[in-house]
Amino acid sequence: MCDSCKRTFTLQDIHEQLSKDKNRCLVIINGLVCDLTDFVDEHPGGGDIIIRNNGKDVTSAFQCLHSRKTRFRVNDWAIGTFVDSLSELSSHNGIYKQ
Template sequence: MSEREYTAKEISEHTVRDISVWIIVAGFVYNVTDFVDEHPGGAEEILHNAGKDVTSEFMRIHSETAKQMLKQYKIGKLKK
């Protein structure tokens, strides 16, 4: 079964804390809505980047543990 694909426009519409917050990391789409309030750096950091490709920043500042945690929020991939 292939992964669901999402356009950048679709992803950019998921930026509302109490509804849905999605991000793109390395070409994959993650629904991090349930993690917003648990984010150690604060909810505002995620909300500021909601609906965007955050690959560069995410890879630069997050630990390997955080990168592994992200996998549980994966919902698909970015449509090319």
């Protein structure tokens, strides 16, 4: 696991981050929260697609549309792990899972 992946985010956490900084671009890929803010202008498919999917889980589209080489870059963009509920967050921290 990448060092930055030790931090956990719920969907609410992601939306709070985005509301604090309107220029930030965060997406979920393979259970990782990825910061694509600095990549928007470089994206070969155009930055609009990243902006339209800001704050969303894009795993399925990402897997279908990107090369194996690009899929390996996910860890470079990862800033944490996505958990979709408080019970999963507790489990991730070793407390319990509902």
